[in-house]
Amino acid sequence: MNPALNGKRVAFLATDGLEQIELTRPWKDVEAAGATPELISLEQGEIQGFHHFEQGDRFSVDTTVDAAQAKDYVGLVLPGGVHNPDALRTNEAAVELIKDFVIQNKPVAAICHGPWTLVEADVIRGKTLTSWPSLQTDIENAGATWVDQPVCVDAGLITSRNPDDLDAFCASAVAAFADWARKEQAA
Numbered sequence: 001m002n003p004a005l006n007g008k009r010v011a012f013l014a015t016d017g018l019e020q021i022e023l024t025r026p027w028k029d030v031e032a033a034g035a036t037p038e039l040i041s042l043e044q045g046e047i048q049g050f051h052h053f054e055q056g057d058r059f060s061v062d063t064t065v066d067a068a069q070a071k072d073y074v075g076l077v078l079p080g081g082v083h084n085p086d087a088l089r090t091n092e093a094a095v096e097l098i099k100d101f102v103i104q105n106k107p108v109a110a111i112c113h114g115p116w117t118l119v120e121a122d123v124i125r126g127k128t129l130t131s132w133p134s135l136q137t138d139i140e141n142a143g144a145t146w147v148d149q150p151v152c153v154d155a156g157l158i159t160s161r162n163p164d165d166l167d168a169f170c171a172s173a174v175a176a177f178a179d180w181a182r183k184e185q186a187a
Contacts, residue, residue: 001034002034004178005030005033005034005074005178006035007034007036008034008035008036009073009074010030010038010073010075010076011037011038011040011070011073011101012076012077013076013078013098014039014047014059015047015084017050017081017084017086017087018047018049018050019079019081019084019113019163020049020056020057021051022112022114023039024049025163025170026077026079027077029170029171030177033174033177033178035074035181038063038073039059039063040061040062042065042088042094043061043064044061045060045061046060047059047061050083065093065097068097070101070103071104073106075101075106075108075109075173075177075180076098076106076107077109077110078098078111078115080111080114080162085113085115085116088117095117099122102123102157107156107158107177107179107180108156108158109157109169109172110158110160111161111162111166112161112163113131113132114131115129115131115135115139116131116138125142127145128146129147130146130147130161131159150164150165151168151172153176158172
Protein backbone atom coordinates (compact mmCIF):
# COMPACT_ATOMS: atom_id res chain seq x y z
CA MET A 1 0.00 0.00 0.00
CA ASN A 2 1.28 3.44 -0.92
CA PRO A 3 -0.50 6.22 1.03
CA ALA A 4 0.12 8.71 -1.80
CA LEU A 5 -2.11 6.63 -4.09
CA ASN A 6 -5.10 6.23 -1.74
CA GLY A 7 -8.16 7.61 -3.46
CA LYS A 8 -6.27 8.25 -6.72
CA ARG A 9 -7.27 6.87 -10.12
CA VAL A 10 -5.03 5.32 -12.77
CA ALA A 11 -6.25 5.07 -16.36
CA PHE A 12 -5.75 1.93 -18.46
CA LEU A 13 -6.36 2.56 -22.16
CA ALA A 14 -7.07 -0.57 -24.22
CA THR A 15 -9.38 -2.20 -26.73
CA ASP A 16 -9.96 -5.64 -28.21
CA GLY A 17 -6.81 -7.66 -28.83
CA LEU A 18 -4.85 -6.55 -25.79
CA GLU A 19 -2.28 -8.88 -24.26
CA GLN A 20 -4.26 -9.84 -21.16
CA ILE A 21 -1.40 -10.17 -18.66
CA GLU A 22 -0.23 -6.66 -19.63
CA LEU A 23 -3.57 -5.38 -18.33
CA THR A 24 -4.23 -7.68 -15.38
CA ARG A 25 -0.79 -7.61 -13.72
CA PRO A 26 -0.35 -3.79 -13.69
CA TRP A 27 -4.02 -3.49 -12.67
CA LYS A 28 -3.39 -5.77 -9.66
CA ASP A 29 -0.27 -3.83 -8.67
CA VAL A 30 -2.04 -0.47 -8.97
CA GLU A 31 -4.86 -1.77 -6.74
CA ALA A 32 -2.37 -3.23 -4.23
CA ALA A 33 -0.72 0.20 -4.04
CA GLY A 34 -4.07 1.74 -3.05
CA ALA A 35 -5.15 3.37 -6.32
CA THR A 36 -8.29 2.68 -8.32
CA PRO A 37 -7.66 1.44 -11.87
CA GLU A 38 -10.20 2.36 -14.57
CA LEU A 39 -10.49 0.82 -18.00
CA ILE A 40 -10.92 3.33 -20.82
CA SER A 41 -11.74 2.09 -24.30
CA LEU A 42 -13.15 3.18 -27.64
CA GLU A 43 -16.71 2.10 -26.79
CA GLN A 44 -18.75 1.07 -23.75
CA GLY A 45 -19.27 -2.62 -23.04
CA GLU A 46 -16.46 -5.15 -22.89
CA ILE A 47 -13.13 -5.70 -24.60
CA GLN A 48 -11.50 -9.01 -25.48
CA GLY A 49 -8.17 -9.99 -24.00
CA PHE A 50 -5.73 -12.49 -25.51
CA HIS A 51 -2.94 -14.76 -24.33
CA HIS A 52 -0.72 -14.21 -27.35
CA PHE A 53 -2.97 -15.67 -30.10
CA GLU A 54 -5.49 -17.47 -27.88
CA GLN A 55 -8.65 -15.74 -26.77
CA GLY A 56 -8.63 -14.81 -23.09
CA ASP A 57 -11.10 -13.06 -20.81
CA ARG A 58 -13.42 -10.15 -21.47
CA PHE A 59 -13.07 -6.94 -19.45
CA SER A 60 -15.75 -4.36 -18.63
CA VAL A 61 -15.06 -0.83 -19.82
CA ASP A 62 -15.44 1.91 -17.20
CA THR A 63 -15.52 4.87 -19.59
CA THR A 64 -14.80 5.80 -23.19
CA VAL A 65 -12.00 7.87 -24.69
CA ASP A 66 -14.57 10.52 -25.57
CA ALA A 67 -15.54 10.95 -21.89
CA ALA A 68 -12.17 10.43 -20.17
CA GLN A 69 -9.95 13.35 -19.21
CA ALA A 70 -6.29 13.09 -18.22
CA LYS A 71 -6.81 15.62 -15.40
CA ASP A 72 -8.84 13.00 -13.51
CA TYR A 73 -5.96 10.49 -13.22
CA VAL A 74 -2.46 10.31 -11.76
CA GLY A 75 -1.17 8.24 -14.68
CA LEU A 76 -1.88 6.08 -17.70
CA VAL A 77 -1.07 2.44 -18.56
CA LEU A 78 -0.94 1.32 -22.20
CA PRO A 79 -0.99 -2.50 -22.44
CA GLY A 80 0.31 -4.17 -25.56
CA GLY A 81 -0.84 -6.92 -27.84
CA VAL A 82 -0.55 -6.25 -31.56
CA HIS A 83 -4.16 -5.40 -32.43
CA ASN A 84 -4.86 -3.26 -29.35
CA PRO A 85 -2.38 -0.40 -29.92
CA ASP A 86 -2.82 -0.63 -33.68
CA ALA A 87 -6.55 0.07 -33.25
CA LEU A 88 -5.99 2.79 -30.62
CA ARG A 89 -3.49 4.71 -32.74
CA THR A 90 -6.08 5.12 -35.51
CA ASN A 91 -8.60 6.68 -33.11
CA GLU A 92 -8.20 10.46 -32.80
CA ALA A 93 -9.76 10.67 -29.32
CA ALA A 94 -7.42 7.95 -27.99
CA VAL A 95 -4.37 9.69 -29.44
CA GLU A 96 -5.47 13.05 -28.02
CA LEU A 97 -6.01 11.52 -24.57
CA ILE A 98 -2.47 10.11 -24.61
CA LYS A 99 -1.09 13.49 -25.71
CA ASP A 100 -2.96 15.17 -22.87
CA PHE A 101 -1.32 12.92 -20.27
CA VAL A 102 2.11 13.78 -21.68
CA ILE A 103 1.33 17.52 -21.93
CA GLN A 104 0.33 17.47 -18.25
CA ASN A 105 3.62 15.67 -17.48
CA LYS A 106 1.72 12.75 -15.97
CA PRO A 107 3.43 9.34 -16.04
CA VAL A 108 2.56 7.10 -18.98
CA ALA A 109 3.53 3.42 -18.80
CA ALA A 110 3.53 1.46 -22.08
CA ILE A 111 4.57 -2.17 -22.52
CA CYS A 112 5.31 -4.41 -25.50
CA HIS A 113 3.46 -2.95 -28.54
CA GLY A 114 1.89 -0.20 -26.36
CA PRO A 115 4.51 2.40 -27.42
CA TRP A 116 2.98 2.38 -30.92
CA THR A 117 0.37 4.74 -29.52
CA LEU A 118 3.13 7.02 -28.20
CA VAL A 119 4.64 7.11 -31.70
CA GLU A 120 1.28 8.11 -33.15
CA ALA A 121 0.78 10.78 -30.48
CA ASP A 122 4.18 12.26 -31.47
CA VAL A 123 5.33 12.51 -27.86
CA ILE A 124 8.60 10.57 -27.90
CA ARG A 125 10.95 12.82 -29.88
CA GLY A 126 14.27 13.10 -28.02
CA LYS A 127 13.34 10.45 -25.45
CA THR A 128 14.62 6.93 -24.83
CA LEU A 129 12.21 3.98 -24.87
CA THR A 130 12.08 0.23 -25.02
CA SER A 131 9.35 -1.96 -26.52
CA TRP A 132 8.72 -5.19 -28.34
CA PRO A 133 11.71 -5.38 -30.72
CA SER A 134 9.64 -4.98 -33.91
CA LEU A 135 8.80 -1.38 -32.89
CA GLN A 136 12.44 -0.29 -32.85
CA THR A 137 12.37 1.25 -36.33
CA ASP A 138 9.05 3.05 -35.69
CA ILE A 139 10.37 4.49 -32.43
CA GLU A 140 13.62 5.62 -34.02
CA ASN A 141 11.78 7.11 -37.02
CA ALA A 142 9.67 9.09 -34.52
CA GLY A 143 12.85 10.72 -33.18
CA ALA A 144 13.45 8.61 -30.08
CA THR A 145 16.26 6.28 -29.03
CA TRP A 146 15.36 2.60 -28.65
CA VAL A 147 17.09 0.42 -26.06
CA ASP A 148 16.85 -3.30 -25.31
CA GLN A 149 16.36 -3.48 -21.55
CA PRO A 150 13.61 -4.66 -19.18
CA VAL A 151 12.37 -1.18 -18.30
CA CYS A 152 13.24 2.32 -19.41
CA VAL A 153 12.13 5.47 -17.59
CA ASP A 154 12.58 8.81 -19.36
CA ALA A 155 10.73 12.07 -18.78
CA GLY A 156 7.63 10.39 -17.36
CA LEU A 157 7.49 7.60 -19.92
CA ILE A 158 7.88 4.10 -18.47
CA THR A 159 8.35 1.44 -21.15
CA SER A 160 9.05 -2.29 -21.19
CA ARG A 161 9.59 -4.99 -23.81
CA ASN A 162 7.22 -7.85 -22.98
CA PRO A 163 5.42 -9.76 -20.19
CA ASP A 164 8.74 -11.12 -18.90
CA ASP A 165 9.51 -7.54 -17.80
CA LEU A 166 6.32 -7.04 -15.79
CA ASP A 167 8.02 -7.01 -12.38
CA ALA A 168 10.26 -4.07 -13.32
CA PHE A 169 7.53 -2.39 -15.38
CA CYS A 170 4.90 -2.49 -12.64
CA ALA A 171 7.30 -1.38 -9.90
CA SER A 172 8.49 1.57 -12.00
CA ALA A 173 4.96 2.55 -13.05
CA VAL A 174 3.53 2.43 -9.52
CA ALA A 175 6.49 4.45 -8.20
CA ALA A 176 5.95 7.09 -10.91
CA PHE A 177 2.21 7.28 -10.19
CA ALA A 178 2.93 7.71 -6.46
CA ASP A 179 5.51 10.43 -7.17
CA TRP A 180 2.98 12.29 -9.30
CA ALA A 181 0.30 11.95 -6.60
CA ARG A 182 2.69 13.36 -3.96
CA LYS A 183 3.52 16.34 -6.22
CA GLU A 184 -0.19 16.89 -6.84
CA GLN A 185 -0.93 16.82 -3.09
CA ALA A 186 1.92 19.26 -2.37
CA ALA A 187 0.69 21.76 -4.95
